[in-house]
Amino acid sequence: MGRVSDAKERLMGAVRELIWEGSYGSTTIDQICEKAGVKKGSFYYFFDSKADLAVAAIDEEWGRRRTELDSLFSPTIPPIERLRGYCDYCYRVQAEIRSKCGCVLGCPLFSLGSEISTQEDRLQKRIQEILDQKRKYLESAIRDAHAAGVIHAPDPAAKARTLFAYYQGLLTEARIHDKLEILGDAVRGTYELLGVKGTEPVPA
């Protein structure tokens, strides 16, 4: 089968880091190659373009994230607990990245999706799909919470869209302001938004 190599994986890792820490537009193929320790010839042996690499890199990463989310959103966990656990998870991820890179970086998919929304069609499509899948986790937790009578959410899909927008907004604000504390509001915001019973304002 000829010689084997992990250059492909190194390239995917490199582009992920560079885009997340900087931006898609500001990362060059030369930079990616240097970070991955791979020559340009090899880059073009594996990929056709930066966009092509980005798609592969995102897919690979999503595979990993998905299993983490599967366990965070396990139906064995009470639905509101799942959301709380997800908030904690996001906080932990950002805290980790900050201690490693010195910056809060937010959600790589959301930032990238926003950046290239009018360019790179293939990449954009993939990002949309993955974000849609992520929203499903929230939707199902919300539906279960409604079924359990913990919240009132007759339209779980709509609620999930709202909650998802809020989460992504928070993460992006955390990136823009480089402030981890911003994410500290996530759980409270979730409860407010869903009107979780027991934490509601005292009715007037």
Next chain:
Amino acid sequence: MGRVSDAKERLMGAVRELIWEGSYGSTTIDQICEKAGVKKGSFYYFFDSKADLAVAAIDEEWGRRRTELDSLFSPTIPPIERLRGYCDYCYRVQAEIRSKCGCVLGCPLFSLGSEISTQEDRLQKRIQEILDQKRKYLESAIRDAHAAGVIHAPDPAAKARTLFAYYQGLLTEARIHDKLEILGDAVRGTYELLGVKGTEPVPA
């Protein structure tokens, strides 16, 4: 006083459009000059760099937006009405841009801020400041609403952060998915998030 020119303004307009329609990283100085109908020599006569131009362009635009927001958030308007009016305004702006450019483009500041968060310090600072100012409109409407007894929000700053994150999340989703309808949820989301009385779920 020598000759006068609007080349400076044309450059600011051009960079705003290019960044909004594409991204900061993908717009080049040559492109900006071409769109503005200005030669590079003149560009560098007025500005030191792309980042320098971007700061000026943002400031200029913010001056205009601010007066619009001032009237949308006039204290003479009932607070919840202000928020509803703002949602409508956002929708109109996006609908307009879509019919002009063919795409929903979201909030230029938020997208830009997310893109360059780890680069271009001066620009980033300015974006943070303006976003902070925008949040103040929400904060004051929320405070007034609380005072009027229309909502329960003992910490208006916190509520404003939550609502702002939600709005920005929605706008960015609208950009990412190029879907205007996403913004149709804004008013409902606002009411849910603030627990506006009269639209609350029936208590169990």
Next chain:
DNA sequence: AAAATAGTTGACTATTTGGTCCACTTTGAT
């Protein structure tokens, strides 16, 4: 061991890009 497969390398090209320079032109003020 040979052959086929898989991956590497670095030198190379063409283009784009940011940035400079300065002679030139237009305009308002005197």
Next chain:
DNA sequence: ATCAAAGTGGACCAAATAGTCAACTATTTT
């Protein structure tokens, strides 16, 4: 009318960038 300030044009440069290619090397299969 003239002079200085304000702005323009475009040639020019160096560096960065995307992308190509053919010769080379390492590994597995037969």
